[in-house]
Amino acid sequence: MPTDLTWSSEFSEKFIEWMRGKGRVLIVAHDNPDPDSLASAMALKHLVLVKTGQEATIAFGGVIGRGENRVMVEKLEIQAVPLDTLDLNQYKVVCMVDTQPGTGNNSFPAERDVHLVIDHHQARDICRTCRWTDIREDYGASATILFEYLQAQKVSISTRLATILFYAIKSETQDLGRDWCRADREAYLHLLPLVNNHILFEIIHPPVPRDYFLYFCKAISNARTYGDVLVFNLYDIDNPDMVAEMADFLLRADDIRVVLGMARFHGTGILSFRTLSHRIHAGDVMRTVVDGLGTAGGHGMIAGGQIPGEEGSLSAQRALEKDLTRRLLKVLGRPLTRARRLVRNR
Template identity: 35%
Template sequence: MTDVQALREVLTPAEELTIVCHNNPDPDCLASALALGRIAAAVGIDERRILYSGDISHQQNRAFINLLDIDLREFDPTSVHDRPEGSLLAFVDHAVPGGNNRVPEGTPIDVVFDHHPAEGIEARFVDHRESIGATATILTEYVRAFDLELDATLATALLFAIRRETLGFLRGATDAEYAAAGFLHEAADLNLLRQLSTPSVTSATVDAIAQAIANRSVRGAVLISHVGRTSERDALPQAADYLATLEGVETAVVFGVVDGSIHLSARSTDTRVHIGDVLTEAFDDVGSAGGHREMAGGEVPLGIFADYADDDEGLIAIVEQVITARLVAALNLEADGDA
């Protein structure tokens, strides 16, 4: 049985499908969810919903949802508890309950599409390919195999997601990304692609990136920085992307306090460093962290630091000290660095 036949067999008897995005979903996750919803509609599932948890603060992600008019709803725990007969639960761009999502551990999952490193994936249907550059690439293959009508909205969403996830085909892109892009290009709205590529930036994002630039510390080819406390979680990957372009820097890690957690974003072009493994080693015992060789992220609950400071300034100082020390140890760096 082919993967397409296996997916059809899981979907066909169902009456409704709940697609759960990971926390703070990005275009790759959102476009993949949109594509899976279209596939479900094609096999006769009338009730479909896309849920997310966390925040959608990145200006590009907000523009993506608004310009493509994606019907996105906040995560509702009742959607995954005591599901009625004929109701399916799917993950896209993540794979395990409780891992970068608010679905309780042990919840039965029916469908999983993902390209991130993950272990212990259990579902009735799984297409998990770490070698692929974007989950949207995988879903594009299924859109093509199911012979769906490729309208401008779906084609634009998938093409933009592939471009964004691979940084314009410069990070983790494979032959599959180029093949998917070639298939999607003719139907995509190129004007809309340009709009999505150049969204407006909030002043809070600019401030956070400025803090990351000011707080940077460079040790050899590794840059570590923080933004202090920010409301713009998605400023962290933007800062990491920018600082990774600094001359002589091959690995950049940026962290900051967002609400009740410490968030981290990392980038690396050093072939000796698997930055996903580095973050896992550094923070897996106190939070969740990991990712690809070139791109990774993590989250550590702030509660473990709360008893060590009476004010926010002191808290940020302790967070900086502890997080930096863990990164220095995991990356086998010298303790001192130069700004």
């Protein structure tokens, strides 16, 4: 896949012309959407409106729970609605951004057609049935792909949209420190002068409820280490984003190279995987770990997964943690050593 504007220009020109005049457009983000998914959806909505005059609706499943994401939606006026509130028969064009059909991390009905897929995760075979696909596994963020479309189509980028896209690339690549490519860096540097720094500061430093800090306490107290691997369980939660946030937080522990976090949200097991090793492909690891239990996906050094129908009893959640830990250590080639607490009470 070319990394310059040639592919972006040709591809975006073709799908825009195909889309023109076809009626209402639906843009599906993944469940519990993160900045990259929301920014990509907003950029695609803007591109379609400018080039074809068609209105697009952004929809998602789950919740927008993480403090940074809630502030981003509020301050940057991102208009997105729950997928289950829509009459899907009204939409003649369906697009997916930062997700794909069959991944398990979006709530769009599997039996319905998806026409356009834009993503940076490993391509699924089912995408071959989609009319248009642009999947670039070497890119650090889907937002970078959409930025290239806007550049190629000579569509102006407002301060608000620039801030959304910049924050998406910033958060997805950890300030170009994780899973980035040249295109991500070029987009990052181009967008930086256009950003509203006041809003960006508010997004990065959101106010949080006091209950937020209970997650840190629970994650730390439940964390167990197996050599350089750390596993933690938050058990029942009311904010699925906390699993990924705690995984990022605990990856900072010294001598830890791999983190697997888990929790149960509305009957579904939520998994988050992080690694500091470039030799570990996070998506492949997670798909192997949840094989036969659920679905997973990822790229580079980060991944996530879902296990539907997880039992709610404490014993069942502990048994699942034990099984997933065993599977993870096996796929990583690590011995099943005795678990050690991350910290000991003094």
